[in-house]
Amino acid sequence: MATESSKTSRDMDGMPAGVGTQYDADMKAVDMKGAEAKDAGAKARVTDPSESHPREPSIAELGRRRWHKGRWAAFIIALIAAIIVPYGGGRLLAMNGTQLVVDFVEPFDPRGMALLSWAITVVMFASLGMAVMETKRVLWRVLFILALALEQLVAGVGLLRLNFWNSTYVVYGEAAPPINAANLGIISAAVGLAVFAVVYVGLLVTIHKDSRLNTLTRSWSALSMFFVIEVVALLVVLLGGLVTAV
Template sequence: MKQFDDGDGAESGRSDAAGSVAVPSHPDEVTSVNKVSAHPEATIPDSEYSLAEIEQRRARPVRWVVFALAVLLAIVIPYGYGRSLAINHTQGVLRYASILDPRGIALIAWTVTVLTFVGIGMSIIESSSWFWRVVFVLGLAAEQLIAGLCLLKMDFWYSTFVVYQHQAILANAANLGIIAAGLGVAVFAILFVAILVCVRKDSPWNTLTHSWSALSMFFIIELIAIAIVLFGGLITAA
């Protein structure tokens, strides 16, 4: 009998070693049982709105409609008003514009246009803030006013000469400042997309696609563009 009991003990030891059901060594020993926790009660209160309706309320579409209308008005009204001043009050416009040097006028027009592009760029980076959207709308209105005063279009040299005669260089300088800012944005966009598409992700050049690095690259390109206009002889040639 003792040998049989030893065999049973050996079998129990094997079962324990193999990870099978453990046999208690003492009849009074109680095995611990893991208690399964009950599912917690819902902490989110019931709502009569669906998730889509909640997201729609957070989006506040009325603000975006107002913003779109403000952008449209900033494009149309200032340009029309500036063009009307240039045609109907030419001498008054020249009286104020002739105080400035043509390079200064080009720099002012370039600054306003760059500020407009910075406003829309920062509104994308800081999407939760409406400050830069307001800056974009105000900058766009100012840029369109200058464009209207200077009769900006594809062949503006002829229009400015007809309206402003021998002082057309002032309007041409402003137009060149606006065009320089626009071309700077175009060059920046091409370089940015080229880096995204052609450069590997582990390349150091890929850091130029980060938000603040891209903004720095944008300003460098814009400074080169306005430097070409100011010191490249384009203003006197116009």
């Protein structure tokens, strides 16, 4: 019996049971340390040194950032000035230089004045859209500012508001029809833009990405659709009797 118990106290390798248990524990400890070292090495390889030690921007990068900030600040200031100054100047001209305005618009047909103001407003909207699509081009932003200033000047001279025809009749008297037509040209362009926005958003919502009609939502296709809608809005004003009605 003693011989059998001594045999059973040894494992398959001929080691005593206590020694084998200690050996297994040591091997597990070695394996755990190896796994921890491997994980630490992997983390050290994955970690980006720039995250713990960020690189300082160069002088050229700082200069570009300041240039971009300064350019956008100048654009915002010019935008505010283009909205306020020409409109206020146009209203002052209408009040204090009424005869000068009348002499200027008298040779124009009302439909021609509507076409002129419509064209200025459409150029303003189109240049704004191009400035959004091509943010790196300064030309479109400059054109937008110039067209906006001119449109605001026309609106100021025309005393543009919801009931502008009453104001223009009081200020300009019988010479008011060309001024009213100019206001209608601006309003028709704004209505055309609103219709285009509704149609474009509707196309974005309803048309699937794999549909052939999805080409209508592309930048140049959308711009072409915008001009078509604007022309239709102008024709409604010119041929619908609105020019002579006011």
